[in-house]
Amino acid sequence: MAAFLYRLGRTAFRRRRLVTLLWAVILGAVGLGAATAPGASDDGTSFMPGIEAQKAFDLIGERFPGSDANGANARIVFIAPGGETVTAADNRAAIEELVDTAAEGSQVASAVSPFTASAVSEDASTAYATITYKVAAADLTDASKNALEKAIGEVRDAGLTVEVGGTALATQPAAGGVAEGVGIALAAVVLLITFGSLAAAGLPLLTAVIGVGVSMCAILALAGTFGLSLTTGTLASMLGLAVGIDYALFVVSRYREERANGHEPREAAGLAVGTAGSAVVFAGLTVIIALAGLTVIGVPMLTKMGLCAAGAVGVGVLVALTLVPALLGMWPNAVLSRKDRKDRKDRDRMRGTSAQHHAAGPDNGGTRWARFVMRRPLAVLLVGVAGLGALALPATQLEMGMPGDEAKSTSTTERRAYDALADGFxxxxxxxxxxxxxxxxxxxxxxxxxxxxxxxxxxxxxxxxxxxxxxxxxxxxxxxxxxxxxxxxxxxxxxxxxxxxxxxxxxxxxxxxxxxxxxxxxxIDISQALQDALVPYLAVVVLLSLLLLLVVFRSVLVPVKAAVGFLLSVLASLGAVVAVFQWGWGAELLGVEQTGPVMSLMPIFLVGIVFGLAMDYEVFLVARMREAYVRGERPAQAVVTGFRHSARVVVAAAVIMIAVFSGFVASGESMIKTIGFGLAVAVLFDAFVVRMAIVPAVLSLLGDKAWWLPRRLDKVLPHVDVEGEGLTSRRAAAAPADTETRPQEPART
CATH class of the missing domain: 3.30.70.2470 (Protein-tyrosine phosphatase receptor IA-2 ectodomain)
Incomplete structure (x- = not known):
């Protein structure tokens, strides 16, 4: 795989204009499809087949064909001013006029007055009218909505307070853009600090935005066909932006490293894609598999979310492997720091000693941190495990549900209608x-x-x-x-x-x-079914992580350590979610106005996503350690070398993901807010506690045993070569010939 990706990186670098043009054509094509495609038409009639409530709902549709059970509805709540009643002559006349006006709509199936349906509270302070439609909410015309809103406005002018629940005029969550903008701005600052170059900071952002643009336009283009929703697109953009930046970040970082080792631009691009790109492919596949695995849960909505997000991650991988080296070909020296550009000629003359420079290298924050952990590995391990264990304790009290209007902000009319009905009835x-x-x-x-x-x-x-x-x-x-x-x-x-x-x-x-x-x-039925599926799904994901990492690292204990670390991250993040969204600890700081059961979809979705992200950091960090180990370094030194080359970029990637996910906490939709918070804290725990502290501590305690693999298993397992060992050996054998025959590419700025 490393050799294939090496050739792909060199080809993309050489054919940079063609590759860039192809991505521009793809973006334009899916953008045109999104602009001309019809909107989503998902009626939500089969949320989770097999549960009792769904079977009963299907029976209603079969035995009551004219009931419009799937049509939009509006529950209009009337609240009389203080000291008055809704049954007073003027108030009653205004309410009945609204019902009569609403009944005239061409899409209206029925309009029931509160005075004929006994929908008046005992103290006559509150009443409600029910308007049902022949079509789903997504198919209501602007004329129908405007007519209802106008009638409601007239009743308000008469002095009554009017709030509206139901689906017909439901407040839609704000379209994506604000959260993504906040995430991109924070990511730009982190990248600029990490690379010290505007071009190096801008390239991952540019490619990630292009990848998200392709993904989102494709989702919009297919929305009408597959019934995709705004929530589906928001989650796909969240993950696509985060992993798109991270994957491009790893390739650009490795490119800069190879240039620092004396390689000419095209060769450096090939090596970056062949090594860091191999890790990107594997990391992306783990995320895709985990997200696609959500289809086995049996929830169509969750399936759509998982597949769309998996598609966005797949696009991010393809962009990192092709568009990133192509843009590096456009500006091969622009992504280098000012010092690197100034000293480039000196480093080119040191090409023969680049391997030695690569192995040793100067100390940095990563090496100093690794040595600190390795001086006291047992203490670091115990503190890390105990801390995450304490954070995970609230997860034992996890209650799952499907919050409705009661979970919305009091600024929405649906929430005010909910509260008024609860007070009156x-x-x-x-x-x-x-x-x-x-x-x-x-x-x-x-x-x-x-x-x-x-x-x-x-x-x-x-x-x-x-x-x-x-x-x-x-x-x-x-x-x-x-x-x-x-x-x-x-x-x-x-x-x-x-x-x-x-x-x-x-x-x-x-x-x-x-x-x-x-x-x-x-x-209730959905929550119970998802709660029953959580543990089996978690077990499948852990087993999958063991198998995947066994193939990648050719070790028995490294996968076990990674799986345990993943479990700690997931449980600690679930504990944090329970503490905030269920118990209300710090809920006001996040704009959570109503605490209660955690959204049923959230824990399973969190498990799938965190699994993929945890494997990202595991691969990018530990692959460099194994790369040093297979080249002859002692286990302790291999850990230090891995941190020297990967710690800074892993920290930057984690901070970027935290920034992107945190931006979604500001969402007005409770599920997006909860998932954004859960993912942000999960990345925080996994990257900084598990991967940066527990991993080096465990590897230090294990020594050579960390890389042990039975001979029989070694013969059976396929050789993935994520660390590019075969690529390095092949290049070393061909080095004399390459030095004599390969012409130097002219420097470009």
Whole structure:
């Protein structure tokens, strides 16, 4: 692989104009596709096939074909001024006029007045009207939205406070741009400090932006076909930007190193892609595999997120391997520091001693830190493990859920509508349970449905149960049950479990079957299914990391150490997420207005992403150690050499990723905010505690045993050669001939 990538890097450098033009054409093509493609049309009808709530939801769609269960809806909440009631003549007239106006819309399926649906609170201070549409929210026309907003405005002018929940006028999260801009700005500062050159700092940013542009345009172009959402694109841009900068950073850093060792520009580009590029390929593949592995969870939304993010990472890898060396060919000396450009001729004359210079090299912050750790490895190891273990303790109290409007900012009308309904009708009103009774084979369907409704009404924690509503065929009954607690309360989950636990006796008594669904039950079932899948998925990811690192490093103990470190990083980051978003520690500092269960998708998604990022740092750092070890250095010296060449760039890469992910904490969408925070702290723990402290401590304690591999296993495992050992040997053998025949490329600035 190293030899192939070496040739690819040299070719991209030589054919730089063609490679750059090809990427420009690709960006233009996908950009045109994004501009002309229809928007997403995902109706969300099958969030997680197989769970009870989803099967019941599908049954409703089958038995109640005209129910518009998948259509958009608006729940308009009316709050009377202090001392007044919504039933007062003027207020009632204004509300009924709004309902009549809304009913005239061409896309409206029904508009129900609160006064005909008994949707008025006991003290008459609050009421709500329900507007349902024939089409999904994404398909509502601007005319329909504007007509509803105008009618709402007229009621507000009459003196009533009006808030709107539901999907029809839902506040959409801000489009990407601000978070990415913050991340890019912080990354630019880090790169400038790391490289000391504007060109060297700008090149990774430029290539990462191009890669993200290609990925995002491709997602937008395919949004209508595959039902991709804004959230999907945000996550892809988050990862694409972070890894795009990091992968280009590693290639540029190795290019500068090879130039410092006396190699001419084209050769340095080939060596950079052949060595650092090999690590980029492997690191990228680990991220892609981990993200693509999310498809096995069985959640279509999670599958889309994982595949889109994996695609963005794949584009980032291709950009680093082709566009980066091509741009280096455009300006081969511009990425060098001022001192390196000044002393370039002197280093060219030292080409014959470059290997020796490469092996020894001056001390820097990385070598000093490595020697500090290796003087007291046991103490560093114990402190690191104990610290991460303490941070992981809150993860034992992890509660998973699917927060709704209650998790939104109070600046949104959906959150204010949620609070108003909770105050006027009780907390459980925002999360009613929907009961679907199949009475197809029952002699007296109405009696069976009534018995089921009465039994559920007597369940502890249920406030009220509506009368059964039958479909036209009379074989299915539908009714709602309002719990006492809110949608995300643990008590509501217990109510659902109690109803289902008593089902067998009730079904035997009536001969009918029934299931519990609705948004609240759906969220409960999804959370439970994802919680059950978390440990198996974590086990698969850990096993995968062991196998991959076994192939790469040809060692038994190094993969075990990497997997344990990954587990520590994941558990510590989950603990931090629980402490902030569930317990509320420091939540106000991050703009979290409502704490509660952690988003169900977040832990599994975090595991997949952190696995890939952890393997990134493991490969980039330990590959240089193994490279030094296989060239004859003692284990302790190999660790120091690895830190000499990789510590600064790994630290810079980690700081960049933390900056990019932290930018997404400002997102108004709770899932993006949570994932941004979780990834930022995960990178912090993994890069600075695990890879920079625990890894050298463990390798120092193990010595030569760290690189032990049974002979039989050595014969079976494929040779990946991430560190470029074969490439170095081949070049050494061809060095005399190359020196005599290869012409020197003219210097360019």
């Amino acid at each position: 009780g907390a459980g009103f925002n999360g009613p349970l929907t009961i679907v009774a199949d009475v197809k084979d029952v002699t007296d369907p109405k009696a069976a449905a009534t018995t089921i409704a009465e039994k559920i009404a007597g369940t502890e924690g249920v406030v009220s149960v509506g009368p059964p509503q039958f479909n036209e065929a009379g074989d299915t009954a539908l009714f709602s049950a309002v719990p006492a607690g809110g949608p995300s309360d643990e008590a509501t989950k217990e109510v659902v479990q109690t109803i289902r636990a008593e089902r067998s006796d009730l079904e035997a008594q009536t001969g009918a079957t029934f299931e519990v669904t609705g948004s609240t039950a759906m969220n």
